[in-house]
Amino acid sequence: MTKIQVYNTMTQRKEEFIPREPGKVSIYVCGVTPYSETHLGHARPSVVWDVIKRFFRMMGYETLHVQNFTDVDDKIIARSLDEGVPALEISKKYIAEYLSDMDALGVERADIYPKVSEHMPEIIELVDKLVQKEHAYPAGGDVFFHVASFPEYGKLSKQRLEELRQGTRFEVDPAKRDPADFALWKEAKPGEPAWKSPWGEGRPGWHIECSAMSLKYLGEAFDFHGGGDELIFPHHENEIAQSEAATGCDLARYWVHHGMLNLKDMKMSKSIGNVIAVKELVKRYPKELLRFYLLSTHYRSALEFYDGKLEEVSKGWTRLNDAFLALQDDLARSTEERTSFDQETLEKLTSLEAEVVAALADDFNTAMAFGVLFEVVREINGYKHRQGNTTEVLQKAHDILQTFAGNIFGVLQDKKAGSDGLAESLLDLLLGLREELRKQKNFALSDQIRDQLASLGVTIEDTPQGPRWKV
RNA sequence: GGCGGCAUAGCCAAGUGGUAAGGCAGAGCUCUGCAAAAGCUCCAUUCCCCGGUUCAAAUCCGGGUGCCGCCUCCA
Structure with missing residues (x-):
């Protein structure tokens, strides 16, 4: 079997792909926060992973692809308060848009699209486990992950904890023991969506959902964890800390990050x-x-x-x-x-x-x-x-x-696009007549036909094997 | 300030030790009633700059310069 080389962000080099389970590929890709319309930047990873999956299947692997929707989030809440529409209605709308936009790009759907809002028990359980293991601590209604309790913190993004503490450019929550600690659970503010928890009403912090949902659907040490390279820090670094502190296993075997799509002019x-x-x-x-x-x-x-x-x-x-x-x-x-x-x-x-x-x-x-x-x-x-x-x-x-x-790749266009049986028959008829004209050297008329068809968007090419048309 | 990455012809873009893929654009030719398509030929002695390692470097190492991302929500 052909060996597949994969660049792993963790080791910063290409490695031979060896699946966790022979013949199977498990993939978790960080999905979107559904609060606005889908843009090209979202399309890139979708198409890339679409192709990777198709390639693996061609190579004889089975693929299992999980991609989350972060439907509990500051931006969605902000929009909800703005528009007076419930947060989950907003996310529902943009999730539907995302899926139909990806369909329009011919992207095969993921096997599972877990949503944060539907996984509160799993998330709370994971946070609780981290508290039990003293990797996390409640403070008021919040729960923070204590980065110092996870000695490997920074291994993905190659950051040193000391530098991170100093690099903090925003004001630090005084409830944190360490400026680099991050929230696993956030106390609810009035008017925000909230869920009951051992620490009071609140909602999950940004990173914990991926740890909880990947664990639920893919288990420990699954094959690929993907996302944009801007997610390496803090998102994926924090996921690693949470998951690995909780399970004692690697989160993923290969970290695959795609580049950003930039705009010029x-x-x-x-x-x-x-x-x-x-x-x-x-x-x-x-x-x-x-x-x-x-x-x-x-x-x-x-x-x-x-x-x-x-x-x-x-x-x-x-x-x-x-x-x-x-x-x-x-x-x-x-x-x-x-x-x-x-x-x-x-x-x-x-x-x-x-x-x-x-x-x-x-x-x-x-x-x-x-x-x-x-x-x-x-x-x-x-x-x-x-x-x-x-x-x-x-x-x-x-x-x-x-x-x-x-x-x-899905880049070949279906010839029949934009035409139907009747149009095709008529075109063939027209081209047949035009061939007669050409045989009679009536080029004025045959060129006129070609020009007028061109203005309708139909291109005529006269090849040695006869005329050929395309839309 | 810290971390990571990138810098290849007019443009896009592969190439991580063995002597510069491919596409677009451009030039010439062939084919063709013409056009289009297609084919052939040409188009970077050189890979941001300066050193070093090596028989051999775009590829490795060191130092510059420029750009991008992250350190704050982000695919």
Whole structure:
């Protein structure tokens, strides 16, 4: 079996992936706080993990993916007080939006989407356990985690406790024993949602929900813990402290952090906030293009977004799609005979296919995988250019693109998009007539047909194998 | 101030010790009634700068410079 290398933030290097349980991959990805619309930055990890999961399954693993919704949170509460709408109604609305936006991007859903509001008993139990073990202490109606009780604190973010104490730039709650201690449970303020607990009415601190819910659904030392790299500190550091202090086991085997999506030239667009809303993007661009863009840079690198970026990216994306579409047509009139030339191309394609797998097995390097897929495109186009027309060869190229560009990356557009059976029949009829005109050298009229179809968004290409159209 | 990361052609972007993938743009050619698509060729002696290690470095080490993230809610 192909070895899969994964960059682990904890060790700061690539490691061979060895699952906790053979053949199974358990994944916890920190999800969103549902208090406003879904933006491109949310889409990146979704698409990345979508691809990682599909790849693992192709490699014969079973995946179990848990992604939380932090639906009890300061920002939601603030919004709730602002709008006079119950907090859980707000989160419910944006959770639904998030899910439908991700659906629109073709992202396969997680297996479980636990919500904080539905896991109070588990959270309270975990906090209580930490208090019992003297890793945490109640103070008034709050409960704090005592970082000094966990000697490994800082191991993920490579921070030293002493530096953290000094780096504190905000006023420290006097109830804390140590400025670096953080809240596991917060006493309720009037008007806020609150739950009963041994320490009085209150709600969970920010980090504890992930510890409680990952433990419930994935257990101890599950395989992947993912999230944006801005979560390394304090969120994931604190999760580690809570979970590991409570269980004595590692929280996760591999910490996988993706890079941020940045905006350039924000001043160019007053409403840039709207421009990058996923809801708007999927109206204006095919989801396959958006995925191609998001996967064109390695997941750990920062990714820039700016006006015109998708137009730039779409040229390469179109090349990939055109090659695939053309192959579908070519296969319909391919032949069976085989030559040494066919054999050569077949071998080349087979070796490129192995390169794609190797790229993905090397820390999910989608950018490199695309590079190889473009070589597949060049190889097969060249083959056809040199009159190659053997089914087996064309099928091989088709299958590689179908498997990786299509099934794994989800960047191949369905040809039939935007058309129906009748429109297709009419187009074929029209193109047939146009061919007659061309045979009669009536180019004025045939060009007019082409131009007018173009203005309707239908592109005509006259190839040696006959006319081809696309929307 | 502390921690982490990044710096590769006009643009995007792979590449973690063996002599610079890929895409876009650009130039030339082929094919074509034309156009488009496609193919071929060309397009970084060089990887921010300065030292060092090595037979060999974009890749490792040290020092600069610049940028980003985190230390406060954040995917």
